[in-house]
Structures are given as structure tokens and as C-alpha cells.
Amino acid sequence: MSQRFDALFTPTRIGNMELRNRLVMSPMTTGYGGADHRPTTRLVRYLEERARGGVGLITLEACVIDVQHREVPRSMHFADDSVVAAHRALTDRVHAQGARIQPQIVHPGPDSLAPQMEGIDSVGPSVIPSYLTGTPSRALDADELPRLAQQFAEAARRVREAGYDGLELHAAHGYMLLGSFLTPWRNRRSDAYAGHSLEGRMRFLLEVLAAIRERAGEDFPITLRVSGHEGVPGGRSIGETQRMAPILVDAGVAAFHVSGGVIDRLTSQVVTGSVYGPGHNLAAARALKQIVDVPVMVVGRIHDPQLAEEILTRGDADLVVMGRPLLADPELPRKLQEQGRKASLRRCISCQNCIDSMETGPMSCAINGRELELDMMPTPSPRRVMVLGGGPAGLEAARIAALRGHRVTLFERNRQLGGALVMASVVHTDNEPLLRFLVDAVRHLPVDVRLGAELDADAVLRLAPEVAIVATGGRLVAPVLPGDDLPHVTSGAQLRGLLTGSLARAEARGLPALHRLGARLLGGPLQAFVGPRTIRATSRLWMPLGQRVVIVGADLAAIELAEFLTTRGRRVTLVGAGDEIAPEIGAKRRGEHMDRLDRLGVSVLTGVACQAITTSTVVLRTGQGRSRAIETDSVILAGEVEPDTGLYETLCDRIPEVHAIGDCTGLGLIRKATEEAARVACAL
Secondary structure, three states: OOOOOOOOOOOEEEOOEEEOOOEEEOOOOOOOOOOOOOOOHHHHHHHHHHHHOOOOEEEEEEEEOOOOOOOOOOOOEOOOHHHHHHHHHHHHHHHOOOOEEEEEEEOOHHHOOHHHHOOOOOEEOOOOEOOOOOOEOEEOOHHHHHHHHHHHHHHHHHHHHOOOOOEEEEOOOOOHHHHHHHOOOOOOOOOOOOOOOHHHHHHHHHHHHHHHHHHHOOOOOEEEEEEOOOOOOOOOOHHHHHHHHHHHHHOOEEEEEEEOOOOOOOOOOOOOOOOOOOOOOHHHHHHHHOOOOOOEEEOOOOOOHHHHHHHHHHOOOOEEEEOHHHHHOOOHHHHHHHHOOOOOOOOOOOOOHHHHHOOOOOOOOOOOHHHHOOOOOOOOOOOEEEEEOOOHHHHHHHHHHHHOOOEEEEEEOOOOOOOHHHHHHHHOHHHHHHHHHHHHHHHHOOEEEEEOOOOOHHHHHHHOOOEEEEOOOOEEEOOOOOOOOOOOEEEHHHHHHHHHOOOOHHHHOOOOHHHHHHHHHHOHHHHHHOOHHHHHHHHOOOOOOOOEEEEEOOOHHHHHHHHHHHOOOOEEEEEEOOOOOOOOOOHHHHHHHHHHHHHHOOEEEEOOEEEEEOOOEEEEEOOOOOEEEEEOOEEEEOOEEEOOOHHHHHHOOOOOEEEEOHHHHOOOHHHHHHHHHHHHHHHO
């Protein structure tokens, strides 16, 4: 069903900058800048693709005014005239696609990497530890501030000369130089720039704005990114932000980009996880819009285009800012405008891979293989491609191979597509749009999908494909323990099979009669209609588990299952032998799950071994060698995913070209599945 997004695609303007629509791309750090701190070919292609996708305004990631004070190792800069030509090449490419572009201009201040990379002090309004490294900054003297204001001004002049349509100043989240001056949370000065008064905290920002207007021109649009409500003790309230806003407009701010919260090591309030509601900065944006006449932008988990349309229609904001949604699907605006269909979008799943990836290198998206810089152009030599397995890896391989023009047949042993992604979508609802995207894409492409078809090596050979892609998934192996055959004990694989209707008859033998009945009802021909929403609804009425549940295992799947079961009224204890939960994910997402488990009342025991299961307890041994028994009504042996490459190895010498992707080569989550699928499909 098509939808209308009239408000989203109404032209607008920021100062004298005309925009074709009201969708803005936020300034996401990518790490794509060069070692010379200038735009690279990769960065230009990345931004050009978003411009071609139809976004109205692109905000380039933070660029510094002083190359010695960088936010990340490869921060781009506007510190001297030598960078202008390289940036002009970037703006020309973006403008050719009809979009406008502005850079975010910053001085990292106390959050600079200068101590680590240049051997000099970072600077701030006060002695402030960096949110990232903990290194304290040096407090700036008042007579140093005019020179810094002029550095901002000269950077702005270069921005304009490079062909940018405006610029954004970053004064949000209580970090970097402007933001740390603007918040009482970090500004502990007692002079004219004092943190205890609103006038003092604003003074340096006002001086910077005046210097920029004088050097770059009063008609050059300046957007200010600001936290509406800082949300920490000692932080700035929305009331103070409202009092600041008219003063800043008079000083030359042409638009406000409203975010929220303050910075921390895991950017918890800046790049927010799924525990935050959609549009969580909307109240602050609306509060500012009520008192200023310049455009107000809002950011913060606006992943649903329908929500964006409603925000604009209600007049809560003038523009909507999206970051991760445009990383996941650069064609999002064009798809909405031309098709009016949300179903064709590749929606962000809030997996935090984009943030975690920057710990070790450039940013990457777990579900968008286009950022791998692969050749996805149509093939000049179509081939017969057989994909074995309809999970995320198999679906993505089939999708890309078909888009490139290959003749694709996909075989899936179950009567529904999705594989492990079905259950992952049950327990983590942000995964469900990805499941729908992959299934819908394959169904609308010339892919011959054959459900209920599990092929062995001989059957594959009889069909004689030119290429076989094995995506049959890993083997979920549960630990062997005394008492694991008791009727109240279920393996993770059995539970997934019960709820999704994919439990084989042989696997159901030995289960309680009620469980076998549930497996029969949800399996068979009905399985094709058993989707995540059906399972979630059914699980409120029937779950093959008692009230007290012990989950043995603490990987991501076990954690998300524990969270899901607590919302179904179960009291859950999570038992892991390792020192931390979910070692396969990054620190940011792991921290969010730890907070959520705590709020939900899940008991988490790490560094303990499960010794045995009795009719009413699970017997554990702690790291100190002590034995403990936990009372329980049901036990789930979550198990671990192990490689299962038997079919691949059998086919290797008998078919011209064979590939193994996804969990059949070992656990790797969505990122591994989609990345391996994209690499293989693009190499055919």
C-alpha cells in the first residue's frame, strides 16, 4: 500500500539555502577521511550516493578548525587554504545530484586526541577529563579565546570558498569546545565566561558567531546543533535552552538542530539504542520551535518515515534529521517519494555495529553491503546460481545475485523464509523490518523460491548449478549435562523450533505432550503464516515454559531471549561461564543490554559453571569453587552456534564454483551474514 509523504517532500529553506525537501542527513563520523585529513574518493562516493538517493541536506561529519586538535585520528579540517580544492570537488559532486551540503565545524576542546597524537594538551573551559580517553584538558585563559574565535571564522570562510551551502556549529552534548563552554555540567569557570550563569556560558559561542558572520558573510547560513535538555545532574534544562535560543537567533543562528543528552564513553544519549523511544528529542524541539521563528530540526531515532511525516504535519519541527536510516538505505528519500512504500526500505536495526566498527577502523553498516565498495553493477555473463538456505545470508545473496542479472533458485527446508532471523525478530523487534525487506525483495525479484525443500549433495548435483552458495546456517549445540533429558529442560534449538513451527517431528519426540501439540499446530502448512508478530501474540497466550526460568548461556541470543521472557511474565536467571555477557557484540550494545537486563529484573550470573539439572533446581559452581542451587520451573540450554560445513565440503570438488556464507562457517551475527553474502554475490 502506497503512502503519501507530502510534508516531508515540501521544499523549504534555511536562511538563503533552498532545500528540495525537509529531510536532513546528520553528521555521522565515518573514518573515511584520508591520512592527509581531506575528503577521499570513498567519502565522496558515500555522500554522492546519499545525494542521489534524494536527501535534501547533507551534513558532513565533524571537521576541525585546528589540525593538531582532532576528534578522531582522521578528522578532516579547515585549518588552512590547502584543503579548499579537495572540498570543492566534494561539493560539486553532491550539488550535481540536487542536494545541498554543509560541514559540521568543531574544535574538539577537552575531547581532542591532541595529547595522544600530538603530545600537547587538550583545552577546555575548565580542567575536564576527555569522555573517550579520560585525559584532563588544560583550562583556557580568557586571552586565548579571541584567537580560537578567529580560527572558527577562517574555517567558515574556507567552507564558503569550497562551495558549501552553509555550516553547522556543534554545541550539543556538553562536549567539544563550544558544547563544554555552554553547559554548567563541564564549565566551572568563574570569570566572564563563567559556567554558573547563562550569560557567561553563552559568551564564547556568541563571540564565535560574530567572528564567523564578519568573515564568511552575514548571509551564510549557520545551523547550531544543541542539546535541548542535557538530562544529567548539573546539566542544562530545556528552560535554559529556550532562554538561549532567541539570543542566538539575534546573533546569526539560521536554524537549530535539536539533539539531547550529554556525551559518555558509549555515546549512550547521542547515538541511542532501541531502549529509547522513537523521536525522543521531539519535546525539546517543539519547545524551541514555540519561541523562535527560524527552522528547527529534530534528530533521535526517527527511523519510521511515517513518524517523520507526522512530526512535520503537526508542526512539531520544520526538518527531520536522520543518520543511521540513511546509512542503512541511502535511497530512502527517493523510494518514499517515487513509490510511497515503506516496505521497500532497508530499515536500520539499531544493532550499533556502526558505532562499534569505529573502535577498530572506518564505520560500516551491518545490513548495507554497499559500504563495502563492491561492484553491484549488472553482470555481462548471467549464471545459474543455487542458494541453499533462506536465512539472512541466503536471502541477501539471492537478492544481490538476482539484481545483478543471475538466474537464481533458492531452496529453504522450512515453509517460511528468514531462518534464524525469524526468532531474532521475535525477541528484538527492530530486526523485523530487515526480515520483511529481505523476504519482500526476493519475492519481487526473478528468484525461484522453493520452500519445504531440503537438498542433500546428490540432489544438488542432479540440478547441476554453475554456482552453489551454501547458507544453511550453523549447528546450535547445547551443553551436555546431568539431567538435560528431564521434561522441563529445553534446548535453544528446540524452543526456537517450537515457537516458529520449524521443529522437526524427530526433534519433538520426548517433549511433553502439550509441546508436541504446539509444534504440530504451528508447523506443517501453517508454518508459512507464522511470522514474528504471530509468535509474539501467541506467546502471550501459550509458552512452553514455567514461571521461573534459568537460561544456561549468555550470548546475544540468550540475552535477548531473557529480555523477551520477562515481558511474558517470567522470572529469569541468566547463567554464563564467561566473564562477560554477549562477547560477540561491541561494548556499546553490550552496555545497553546490561542496563535493560537490570531494569527488567533479570538475575545475571557470570563466571559460573552449570554442573547439573534436577527436577526443581539448577546446580552451579562459582568461580570460588562453591556449589549453589537455583530453584526453577524450566531450564533452557541456549547452546552455541558451531560451524556446519559438511554440505559445502561435499560439493567443493563436484560443482564448478561453491561458496559457504553465514553461520554455517561460524557465528557472526547479521553483519557477517550480509557482508559475506554481498562479497560472494558481487564476485559472481
